[in-house]
Amino acid sequence: MLFHVRMDVHIPLDMPIEKANEIKAVEKAYSQELQRSGKWRHIWRVTGQYSNISIFDVASNEELHNILQGLPLYPFMKIEVMPLNRHPSSIREDDS
Template sequence: MLFHVKMTVNLPHDLPADQTAEILQREKAYSQSLQSQGKWRHIWRIAGHYANISIFDVADNDELHALLSGLPLFKFMDIEVMPLLRHPSAVRDDDR
């Protein structure tokens, strides 16, 4: 199943710099691992915001929830999820 996920990060201003750096390092490694596995298909930064739009390709809602809640930044995020399916008027059968 494909999901459109908007993630907005709200790091506390009083979070120590070394703790922030460590969380961001773990977040990058985790997200890149999911991208390499093909589960996190696309990620785009939203200009002017500490946010992204991503496309996930997972088996079901439970898998998506498990992946998102595993994000090191999860507790600092506002997340919006929209399930996607191919439109009948699409001219391609893939994501090109």
């Protein structure tokens, strides 16, 4: 199942920079492992914002929910999820 996910990050301004950097480093490692596994297909930065648009390829809503809750920055995110379905006018035979 493919999902379009927008994540807007709002780290508290009073969080010590060392703590924020530590969380970001763990987040990067976690997201890169999910990318290598194929579950996190694409990630794009939204220009001028601390946000990203991502495409996930997972087996279920529950799997996506668990992945998102596992993000170290999850407590500081606003997340919007849109399930995706193949459009009947698509010229592609697969999800590439």
